Amino acid sequence: MRTSISRSMFAGSIAAVLGLALAVGGAFAAKYDPGASDKEIKIGHTNPYSGPASAYGSIGKAIAAYWQMVNDKGGINGRKITFITLDDGYSPPKTVEQVRKLVEQEQVLLVFQPLGTPSNTAIQKYMNVKKVPQLFVATGATKWGDYKKFPWTMGWQPSYQSEAKAYAAYLLKHHPNAKVGILYQNDDYGKDYLHGFREGLGDKASRMIVKELSYEVTDPTVDSQIVELKASGADVFFNVATPKFAAQAIRKAHEIGWRPLQLLNNVSANINNVLKPAGLDAAKGVITTAYLKDVADPQWHDDADFKEWKAWMEKYNPGVSLNDGNYVYGYAVAYTMHQVLKQAGDELTRENIMRQAANLKNLEVPMLLPGVRVNTSPTDYRPIESVRLARFDGEKYVLFGDVIGE
């Protein structure tokens, strides 16, 4: 109660300052909400450092290392970043508790990159009632762009549905008579893909999709599903699985002599984690979509952004494998946040942060594929909407076709 009073007083004082500033003709001083001052900007973050999704913990480490670099270079507009990252164990009630700690106790300016669809759903209403930015959430679910209902929440990466639509568009154009067999994970992520794919195929969906099979995250293998998909007579295999299962599926299909056209969701596009365990030979010809550069792919190794990224890895993340894709993701998403804070200048209010987050025009983010840019507006809360198709040639991905999406 006390905080809400002080906030409304604060808002009042902001309005007063604004009025005064306008009166004297734009000569205004810096403006701050909780978490910002002349010296620092406090950013809150939750991540699963423990629990079932702890593999994503390295994203949090990557982001922390990014801010370390920013601070070493003098901060943003003279202010240092204080990055407070807390463990939520991928448990939604824990996320609620930790985010309340960040907002009410640590008094952060904004919450950046909380990870997981259920975790973000759990805090979304709270963030919007409190009017604290919930920026660039780490989930590909489609619902993170609802600027009308949740003006304080914004996604970042391409949504699962828009990715699935890219595959559907490709099939409709090049293989209109395909018979598609789908393997998907039985949760929101799998169903989002399925939904987008069906929507993308439109009225042809029921004719083209001959089999849909699901698996649970806790299943040991997906072998029986692959055998069943082969028996269905499908000649296109849409692989909507997380890395371990995606690799199993590609390997099993190869073993039983099933040679469909394989569409592999971006979640599992990683060469080292998925295609190598599956067998590079078995993975040859796999088509995926991408928006980030795969660091295992030698074609990027001479790019300026790759070299900078590599130098950052060596200096700030010593001992970490250069093949960990989470460090590419964390770097790129932190760069986007960095840009928003730069744009916000000396007006470090929560409102202005959202205004700037919704004002990214053709932003080129390092480690994104050529042609993939970040674009937002007050009515577009989906920063990355474009992807590119790529085919695995047995060694690396070869991009083909144009950028799909806006």
Added chain:
Amino acid sequence: MNTLLKSEAVAAGLPARAAPRERRWPLIGLAALLAAACLLPFFISNYRTFQFTLVLVNAIALLGINILTGYNGQISLGHGAFYALGAYTTAILIDQLGVPYWLTVPIAGAVCLVAGFLFGLPALRLHGLYLALATLALGVATPQLLKYKGIEEYTGGVQGIVILKPEAPFGLPLNPDQRLYFFSLTIMVLLFALARNLLRGRVGRAIVAIRDHPIAADAMGINSAMYKSLTFGVSAMYTGIAGALAAIAVQFVAPDSFAIGLSFAFLFGSVIGGIYSISGALYGALFLQFVPHLSEGISKAAPQAIFGVFLILFMFVMPAGIAGFVRLVSARAALRRRAGAQPAKGG
């Protein structure tokens, strides 16, 4: 708690009839504790109030485990399932039927009582580790059952259910966090009093007798089957009510909130707090709430490993749980007081 202190006194070789003045102490302590609990939210931030609400909620869940595992000797590794059932009952009642939140809690308790009783019936044939495995299966299956397509319309599937914040009862001048705290506190006090009355009477002796010597209990004419199923039901009811309160406090339920780790956490909390006691549930809840924060503060790289170290340390230092440790310390203090008082009387 009174009985436990008395039995500890007996164990410590003291006369069964303690001096009236000594018997009054625990009561005064309890009243002071309750008064402190009532004043607490006015001195701490809303965030801390929310944390203490979760402590109260967890204490209820742990008491459910203590009754079942501590007093009755049935091991459950799947109480997260009843917690989830209670939480979902509340969430669906609020979300779909617009039932007022306070009314959903007894309903959730009743649903879990019946579910626990029914699960207890077949589980009767299983003893010790076999029962632990059967309940483990229940706990593991819970998130997937919640995602089941056929009930998605009600459960919201993998997306879960977001619930609205409850309104103030009778227009009390409390903020939402304080309201929920006092609501949870009231229910916790009621349930603790109920547990105490249940466990210290005839029923409680029967429950403990079944744990200590099932054959002797049968010979004494105790209907083991009925008692065991009922204990399972009551225990599930406690955990289910805790789930319902947690759903109201967190305002969100989803299958990922009820992973198997939750059931394990309940068992840890019970054992650390003192599984053969009622007060232990409260100690265990405090442990579950605050120790993970402590271990996270020590290391982000391996918070679970640090938590594990804390678990082992606690078990080494306090093998009978925190409640057992407290009892030991207070019994020793009583002994010393008595030893000090005796010569004075003689002289």
